[in-house]
Amino acid sequence: MGEHMIKKIDFMNLAPYVRYIHEHIPEPGSFYKLPPRVIYDYEVIYVTRGGCLYNIEGVEYLLRPGDIHFMRPHVRHHCYDPDGNTFYYYALHFDLAYMGEPFDFDPVVYTDVDYPNLDHVPVDEKLVDRPVFELAEIDFPYVIHSHESHVYLPLFREMLNVFQSKPYGYHLIMRSLMLRILHQMVKDMSTEEGVKKSHPQGEKATEAIQYMYSHLHEAIDINDIAQSLYLSPNYFRTLFKQATGKSPLEYLTTLRLEKAKSLMAENKYTINEISGLVGYQDRHHFSKVFKKIEGLSPKNYLNSLPHLEADD
Numbered sequence: 001m002g003e004h005m006i007k008k009i010d011f012m013n014l015a016p017y018v019r020y021i022h023e024h025i026p027e028p029g030s031f032y033k034l035p036p037r038v039i040y041d042y043e044v045i046y047v048t049r050g051g052c053l054y055n056i057e058g059v060e061y062l063l064r065p066g067d068i069h070f071m072r073p074h075v076r077h078h079c080y081d082p083d084g085n086t087f088y089y090y091a092l093h094f095d096l097a098y099m100g101e102p103f104d105f106d107p108v109v110y111t112d113v114d115y116p117n118l119d120h121v122p123v124d125e126k127l128v129d130r131p132v133f134e135l136a137e138i139d140f141p142y143v144i145h146s147h148e149s150h151v152y153l154p155l156f157r158e159m160l161n162v163f164q165s166k167p168y169g170y171h172l173i174m175r176s177l178m179l180r181i182l183h184q185m186v187k188d189m190s191t192e193e194g195v196k197k198s199h200p201q202g203e204k205a206t207e208a209i210q211y212m213y214s215h216l217h218e219a220i221d222i223n224d225i226a227q228s229l230y231l232s233p234n235y236f237r238t239l240f241k242q243a244t245g246k247s248p249l250e251y252l253t254t255l256r257l258e259k260a261k262s263l264m265a266e267n268k269y270t271i272n273e274i275s276g277l278v279g280y281q282d283r284h285h286f287s288k289v290f291k292k293i294e295g296l297s298p299k300n301y302l303n304s305l306p307h308l309e310a311d312d
Contacts, residue, residue, distance in 0.1 A: 005129075008136040009096050016178040017099075017171070020107035021092035021156070021163045026050075030116070032081035037121035038074050040105065040130050041093050044181065045069040046152045050086030054079040054142070061142050063089075066149030068185060070140040073132050090156040094178055096133040103130060137194070137245050138186055146188045155181050194251075195243045204229050205243035208236070212252050216259055216279050222248045256280070257293055264302045271298045 019041060026032060032052065047067045054061045054069065056077040063069055071077065081087040093107060109124055146152070159177045162170050188197075193209045195202045208225050225248065226236035240248045256278040263274045272283050275298075280286035291297045296304065 005131040007131065007133050009133045010136040013097070014135070014179070014182070015097045016094050016175055016182065017097065018092055018094045018159065018163070018174040018178050019104075020110065021090065021160050021174075022111075023156075023160055024087065024089050024091065026085045026087060028085075030085055032085055032087045034077075034079045034115055035118045035120050036076060036078040038076050038123060039071060039093070039110070040073055040124065040127040041095050042073060043069075043071040043091060043093050044185075045071075045089050045091045046156050047087075047089045048153070049088035050081060050083060052079050052087045052089075053082050056142055063143060066146055068144040068146055068149075068152065068188070070142060070144065070185070073130070074128075090160065092156070092159065092178075096135065099131060099133075105130075138189060139245065140185060140189065144185055144188050146184075148184065148188065151184050152181065155184075194245070201239040202243050204231065204236075205240050208240060208248065209244075209251065209255075212255055216256055217277055218279055219281065220252060220279060222252075253289060253293065257290060260286075260290065260298070261294075261301070264298070265305060267305075271302065274298070 045063070045068070047063050047065050047069070049065055051062060051064045054063065054077060056071075056075060061069075062082075093110065098104075105127055109127065113121055115121070155177050159174055162173045162177070167173070190196055191202070191206060193206055195205045195209070207229060211225055211228065212220060222237070223233045226233045229236060231239070237248060240246075240251070244251055246254070260274050260278045263269055263277060269277065271287075275281075275283045275286035278286070280289070287298050290301070294301055
């Protein structure tokens with residue numbers, strides 16, 4: 001298999017392109033099995049009835065009703081229905097962003113395959129080196145056991161209906177529905193603070209975030225937060241990154257800039273005052289950080305807001 005160009009994409013730039021969606025209803029007398037294969041985009045499966053046993057790179061995962069299965073590109077996997085022929089599901093294939101016509105492909109590479117009679121699905125050499133976008137903020141597991149599985153069903157049903165009827169602008173509708181599905185997956189995985197629910201030290205990461213919220217206007221020392229949690233600074237940085245996907249400093253910077261933008265929208269403070277209110281005593285350092293993250297200086301960002309002008 002070739003080398004894949006991997007690009008990280010954050011929530012702000014996420015613009016999913018849905019290539020294909022279908023509902024699987026077993027045919028009487030058939031046996032559900034998927035021989036070893038790889039796919040070339042992302043796949044999300046929502047199980048409505050029955051179940052399936054997946055083998056993904058040598059590890060087994062059992063899917064049951066209400067589960068979400070998330071499959072990445074170029075990962076070898078196979079599966080079968082241990083109960084015979086009871087596996088009902090919706091499946092959709094998508095990219096995290098549209099890559100342009102040269103990298104698009106026809107879903108017949110998935111639909112026009114004689115799965116029951118193959119011992120493996122041959123790799124499509126034209127797609128094996130296709131670029132891959134990965135989410136920067138969250139790493140979805142292969143299986144999500146949702147506590148709100150009922151939320152998914154109407155979204156998949158509507159997307160299938162739109163895909164089949166293809167009204168004018170249907171790609172926009174499918175993108176919006178895909179974003180709602182991904183948002184629900186994020187909710188199933190993380191707290192409101194962005195801490196992974198499955199992480200064993202998630203509570204400590206949440207405490208650290210709450211401390212950051214409460215002390216945004218101060219010069220926060222990451223080492224002091226670690227000490228307040230009775231953790232070594234290095235271990236704290238490691239568990240925080242594992243639990244949130246960001247380093248403590250990256251997370252703190254995000255909180256400060258979001259607060260700064262909120263204060264700018266109020267049109268009550270100068271940029272110098274805002275800098276101090278979000279913990280930057282040096283306005284020039286604040287401006288440098290703001291421009292690096294937001295792409296605009298604080299003054300230009302403020303001037304871009306409706307009916308607001310920056311006050312030096």
